[in-house]
Amino acid sequence: MPYEWIEPANQDRDATPPVAELHCWPYRSLPRRDMVLFIGATATLVALPLLTVIGSPVLWGLLPFFLLMLAAVWYALERSYRDGEILEELRLTPDEISIDRHNPRGPDQHWQANPYWVQVALDEKDGPVENYVTLSGNGREVELGAFLTPEERANLYGELRDRLSAARQ
Template sequence: MPYEWIAPEDPAPKSAPLAELHLWPYRSLLRRDFVTFFAATSAMILLPLLAVMGSPVLWGLLPFFIITVGGIWYALQRNQRDGEILEELRIWPDRITLDHIHPRRGHHSWEANPYWVQIKIDPHHEKIPNYLTLKGNDRVVELGTFLSDEERAALYDEVDFAIRAAL
């Protein structure tokens, strides 16, 4: 699953959280595979140009091939940047924090008292099944919207247990 619980250090310092959770989107194309995929795709797209090499038709087709390869490059780079989203949930006995770090939208933080935090899962949400939210300090925040439905359902139980254990 694209999340992990960080175990507290033993013996844990007083300022260290009792539980820490890191969440990130699933990445199907790793950075090292990007070069292989892009090279193979470019070779397959540019292969038909060999048939018209040396003729004036090459100059008519070349701009379309350049636009196609450039579009694929842009889409893959944007996908890589969007995959750098990170959510960090930290739980102390007296507070809970959620930091959402997005490469294009910046950094957003939320903090509340865990005693008053309500964790909810909406299995029939109109846009996101098993919509997972935390409510505290008169604010509702989403948790792990980039996870799959099953992962959010499993995460609900784990986060609820961690919050209750911290009290």
């Protein structure tokens, strides 16, 4: 799953131990290693027709377009990887809940509130995506895990609701 709960390690008695910590990130269907294999296979398949024109001036006319196409595919995949470097970190302590969202092209976003007053909501159909998870508190409403699948967001909602109620006790 593209999110994980990190259980707190044993800490000093003086420090306020976190109840839970959550990290969310977008799912990667094409790992970096496979991206290189994909580019190689694409180059091979597209270059096969060029074998028929080796030794003729037509090759030099088609070659720039072939290289431009490969560069465009490489750029598009790299851009997709950069855009997918989103990381959302939720930290829950008895006194505070906070979310830090690290955006790939933009400033980081931060939200915090008292967990006693935070409401967790799941909009099954009315949100921008199916099973839209939001937290509201401290005068703001923030989304969590909008890039997850609907099933993962529904699971996350249940887990987050349980951990939040445990932190309130």
